[in-house]
Amino acid sequence: MSRRVTQQDIARMTGVSQATVSLVLNGRAEGDVRIAPETRERVLEAIRSTGYVADPIGRRLAARHNQILGVFTYESVFPAGMGDFYHPFLVGIEECAERIGCDLLLFTSAPVIDGRRRIFHQDNRLRLADGCVLLGQWLDPAELTRLLAEGQPFVSVGRRDDAGGPVPYVGADYPGATAAQVRAAIELGHQRLVYVGEGPDGPESHADRWRGFSAAAGPHGSRLAAPDLDAILVTDSTCVFVEEYADGVALAAQAAERGLRVPEDLSFVALGDPTRSAPTDLDLTGFRIPRREMGWQAVEVLAAILEGQPGEQRILPCEPVAGSTLAVARA
Amino acid sequence: MSRRVTQQDIARMTGVSQATVSLVLNGRAEGDVRIAPETRERVLEAIRSTGYVADPIGRRLAARHNQILGVFTYESVFPAGMGDFYHPFLVGIEECAERIGCDLLLFTSAPVIDGRRRIFHQDNRLRLADGCVLLGQWLDPAELTRLLAEGQPFVSVGRRDDAGGPVPYVGADYPGATAAQVRAAIELGHQRLVYVGEGPDGPESHADRWRGFSAAAGPHGSRLAAPDLDAILVTDSTCVFVEEYADGVALAAQAAERGLRVPEDLSFVALGDPTRSAPTDLDLTGFRIPRREMGWQAVEVLAAILEGQPGEQRILPCEPVAGSTLAVARA
DNA sequence: CTTGCCTGCTAATACCTATTAGTCCTTGAC
DNA sequence: GTCAAGGACTAATAGGTATTAGCAGGCAAG
Incomplete structure (x- = not known):
């Protein structure tokens, strides 16, 4: 010893x-x-x-950088309950980190307050890493503002609204992908479309979907906050756009129970991959979020920032999924 | 800035x-x-x-510890191809790290040489962490020896043979779990049992299974290195014990193709969870590796080492899985 | 013989925090 | 008036590396 x-x-x-x-x-x-x-x-x-x-510590102290990238997630890093939604992001992050020769530091020690992790607290360890990747549906704008103000190099996975300045991010083109689905539905004859989810009241990723939906649907579209089949039927809509994949699965099952055929009587479109696990053999029409690619590119953008370049904002396209729950509108 | x-x-x-x-x-x-x-x-x-x-770096330099635990895996940390075999270990590691207020450092930067990561190389970063958890089927004994000799605090997930001294680990009771399955088969009347896998020629986890098998099966047991159905049938065995879950799935499918009924004509027992993904609706009889618990306890043991206590060796029991591929031996 | 240049190295310092030994000052006791 | 006993700090140092300014010695040119 x-x-x-x-x-x-x-x-x-x-x-x-x-x-x-x-x-x-x-x-x-x-x-x-x-x-x-x-x-x-x-x-x-x-x-x-x-x-x-x-000794990397001495190195870091003297050289001011140490080839460590932090990964901050507002939920568990290794998701147990989240249906592995985050896993692909992490795979992309790891792959790119490996390529550029960086280690990954998971901030598992950040204390959980009110059910979510906080970046800033008395024993903030962010500085341990050269920069960091932020992952999570909702990031506290106050914390983003502070990160930005302090000049902490970071990148968000997922688009973020300005927080006292533009936030570097790698996001998905939810507006475009959603609008494309809406147009497809309209072309199939759907006249009344309903969006189920938080939309403008939710985090950026939900607001973006809603923007795409309302822009493309115009007066044909309406919105319901809760996944309530009765309320949906009242709107007389023929196509349901769900923010949450699992909601779509549940609603489709309910509809089937009531004797409605899916998709002949009622079509469903899921605006992204499942965030909660949704065991089903139903293959919802919708689109795929390029999660691995987002993770990878987030590290790429972070690396650029660390080399002194300005923080980029990138939006990646989502790949449409044909699925089996969108059909010609009923007469 | x-x-x-x-x-x-x-x-x-x-x-x-x-x-x-x-x-x-x-x-x-x-x-x-x-x-x-x-x-x-x-x-x-x-x-x-x-x-x-x-600044955690200054802290570490002065205080000699920094509440960071390293995680070293010989394969990717976030497994893409490994059928998520490692995921549960990581979940356990994360949970325990969070509980004891440590961050996790993933050594993604370790260069891959000859298809596997190496701990020791010109820019060894192990010291960045207070201690580290080693994960992987096979760990290089030379590297273990060196870790031990240098007094690096570490714990292996999975039992390891001595490497110039006892290696701290949290392993699974493969011998016991395997022997229990063998005894169950014998009680069901199986007279000839065959083990398919590397056994004594493989890493510790395989050797342990083989030890349990040969001890319990005695002269009734034999071994084949490759998953070859013809070779199995030649032995006239009625029950097949596969090291790899995926091999069991493949063999059972082949057997079914040849008109053999599983399990009436040929029983199968899988000695652990799938390490390669094996899409099937077949529910193999066997046992479950307490992966999450192993990850959790590994961190626990590491924490104890960091507090100056000697490195422990723990073996956890595996839970039997009834499954549907073990039946009374054919007459 | 001076000047300048080149080679091959070292001393010193910065980086940031934790800890220990010690200093200065005040107050109370005798 | 002296001494002892705290109280409230500070100076100094360690820990390991990277970087920069500078120094000694040798050699060639003038």
């Missing part, structure tokens, strides 16, 4: 200074500082024989 | 020394060092107004 080997030790062993060891290690022999080849060899030999490796 | 606030800044603002700021922050006013309440208040006020938070 002997003390760890340091540059100082190597220096003493080879009769040079600690600075020389550092220089040899970093191959900084080009330019203004020179090391004689035989000295270099002696030092390298000592390093080899002791198995010395630089 | 101003420089980060340090204790020095707070000290200058309030006209005290950096040491005083540190003392106030750490509430060390008890015992031998005292701070006047009004000074304390001034400092706290400055901290509040600037939003100062301690």
Whole structure:
């Protein structure tokens, strides 16, 4: 359990200074500082024989960066109950981090207050990482504002409204993807469309879907906050657009129970992948969120920020899913 | 983008020394060092107004620990192809880390050489964390030996053979769980049992299964390295024990194609959960690896090591799964 | 012999916090 | 008036690395 080997030790062993060891290690022999080849060899030999490796902490302290990217999630990082919705994001994040040679720090220690994690608290550890990726449906605007103000390098996965300035993000084109689905429905003859979900009252991702829906549906569209089949039937709609995949599954099942055929009597479109697990063999029409790609690109954008470039805002397209729950409107 | 606030800044603002700021922050006013309440208040006020938070790097350098646990996996941390076999371990690790207030550092940057990650390489970053959890079917014994020799605090998820000393681990009772399945089969009248897999030639987890199998089956048991149905039929066995769940699924399908009824003509027992994804509606008899619990307890053991206690070796029981592929032996 | 330049290195410092030894001041006891 | 006993701090240091300014010695040109 002997003390760890340091540059100082190597220096003493080879009769040079600690600075020389550092220089040899970093191959900084080009330019203004020179090391004689035989000295270099002696030092390298000592390093080899002791198995010395630089302490990343010291490195970080001196160099001000340490190739660590933080990942902050407002829910559990490894989702148990969320139907693995976040998993693909993490896969993308990991892949890109690996490619650029960064480690990932999961802020699991952030205390959970009122059911969600908080970034800022008395023992804020964000600075441990060079920068960080934020993941979650809803991010506290106050915390975003503060991150921005402090110049903390970060990127949000998912579009965010300005928070005292533009927020760097990699989002999905919910408005475009939603509008495309609405147009498809209209072309199939649907005259009355209903949107089920929080829409403008929800987080950005929900508001975006609603924007796309209302722009494309115009006067043909209406909205219900709760997944209530009776209320839907009252609107006399023929096509239901659900924010939450699981709501779609549940509503379709209810409709079937009442003798309505899906999709002949009532069509369903899901605006994205399931965030809650929804065991079913129903294959809802809708679109796929490019989650892995979003994770990957978020790291890409973060890396660019860390190199001094301005924070980007990217929107990625969603891939349509044909599914089996959208049909020609009933007569 | 101003420089980060340090204790020095707070000290200058309030006209005290950096040491005083540190003392106030750490509430060390008890015992031998005292701070006047009004000074304390001034400092706290400055901290509040600037939003100062301690830099974890400085902390780590000075205090020698930083509440970070490393997670090293020989494969991807977020498994894409592994059928999510590792996911439950990570869930357990995260839960326990959260409980004890630690962050998790995923060593995604470790370079992949010959298809697997290496712990030791020119830029070893293990020291970044207080200790680390090792995850993977096969861990390089040379690396384990070195970790042990260097006194690096670590815990393996999964039993490991000694590597120049006992390795701290949290493993599953594969011998016991396997033996129980064998005894169950024997009680159902099976006379010839065959084990399909690497067994003694594989990693510890496979060798353990084989040990349990051969001890319980005695002369009734034999082993085949490859999942080859013809070879199995040649042995005239009535019950097949597969190391890999996916092999069991494939073999059962082949058997069915040849007109053999499963389990009436041929029984199958899977020795653990699927490591490769195996889409099927077949519910193999066997046992469940307590993966979440193993992850959780690994962190527990690591935490104990970090507090100076000796590294433990724990073996957790596996829960039997009744399934539908084990029946009374054919006459 | 001076000047200047080059080579090969080292001393010093910065980075940020935690801890310990010690200093200065006030107050109370004798 | 002296001494002791706290109280309230601060100075100094450690911890490991990267960087920069600078120094000693040798050599060539003038």
